[in-house]
Amino acid sequence: MTQVKQMTDRFSSTVNRLGLDLTILAPLIALVVLLIASSLASEYFLNTRNLTNVMRQVSYTGIIAIGVTFVIIGGGIDLSVGSMVALVGVLLLYALNAVTDPVMAIVVGILVALGSGALFGVFNGLLVTRGKITAFIATLATMSIFRSVALYLTDAGEVVSRNPLFPDLGGGYWLGVPIPVWAFLILAVGAHILLFYTRFGRHLCAVGANAQVARYSGIRVRSVILGSFTIAGACVGLSAIMLSSRLNSISPSDAGVLYELDAIAAVVIGGTALSGGKGSIWGTVIGALILGIINNMLNLLGVSPYLQGLVKGSVIIIAVLVQYKRQQ
Known part of the structure; x- marks a missing residue:
C-alpha cells in the first residue's frame, strides 16, 4: 500500500510540474479508453457520419452543461434546464413565425431565445438569492412551471416553423x-475564459467554496449566484435555437426531457465538484463527449434504450465516488 501511495504521489507531482490538471486528465484518459473500446466493439463507430451525429447530439446537452457548470461551481444546482428548453423553444418559434421577412425573423427569434432563456435564469436566481429557497427546491418547482406553461401555450401541440431559412441554422x-458543434466549441472557449481569467470567475469559485467567507471578503455573493443562473439560462436559449432549428419544430411534451440529467452528469463526470468551489469547462466538454x-x-x-438511464445513473455514481475518494 505504501508503494502504491508513493507511486500515486509521484504521478500527481509529475502532473503538477507539467502544468496539467488531474481533474481534467482523469476524464480525458477515460475518454481515450472509451474511444478505443468503442472502435473495437463496433466497426461502424469510426464512420464519419456516425461521429458527426454523435457530435451533433452531444452539442445540444453540452451547451446546457456548460451553463450548469457555472451554477454548480457556485454551489447551486439547476433542475429546470430541460423544461426551459421546451418553453424557450416555443417562444422562439412563435416569434419566428410572427415576422414575415425570413432573415429578420431569424434575428428576432435568436434574440427572443437568448433573452427569454436569460430571463428564466434570472427568475431561478432570484428565487435562490432573494427568496432564500434552496436551489434544488427552487429549480425543481420551476422545472414543473416551465413545462406546464409551454404545454399551455401550445395546447400540448407541436409548433412548426414556417421560415425557409431556419432549418439551415441547426442543420447546416x-x-x-x-453548426451546433461550432456553437458548442466556441461557447466552451468563451466560458473557459470567463471562468478562469475574469473577476467573475474567481468570485464564483470563492462563493462556491465558502459563501460566508466570500461575503466577508467583500464579494457580492447574491450577484455572483444570480449571474451563474443567468448564464445557464442563456446557454439553454442557445441550445433551444440549435435543437428547434434542426427539427424545424418543437414539441413541448418531450423537448428537453431528461436534459437536466445529461447536463449534470456531464459536469460531474468532467470533475466539477458537486459541493461547489472548483470545476472545469473543458472537463464538462469531455464529460458530455463521454x-x-x-x-x-x-x-x-443493440442494447435496449430503457437501460440507457441505468448506465447514466451508474456513471454519475462512479464519478461522485471517484471525487469523494480523491478528496480523502
Missing part, C-alpha cells in the same frame, strides 16, 4: 462540421 455545416459516446455505443450494440 461549416467546413464540414455541423456520455454521447456511451449512448451511441449502446445503440450500435
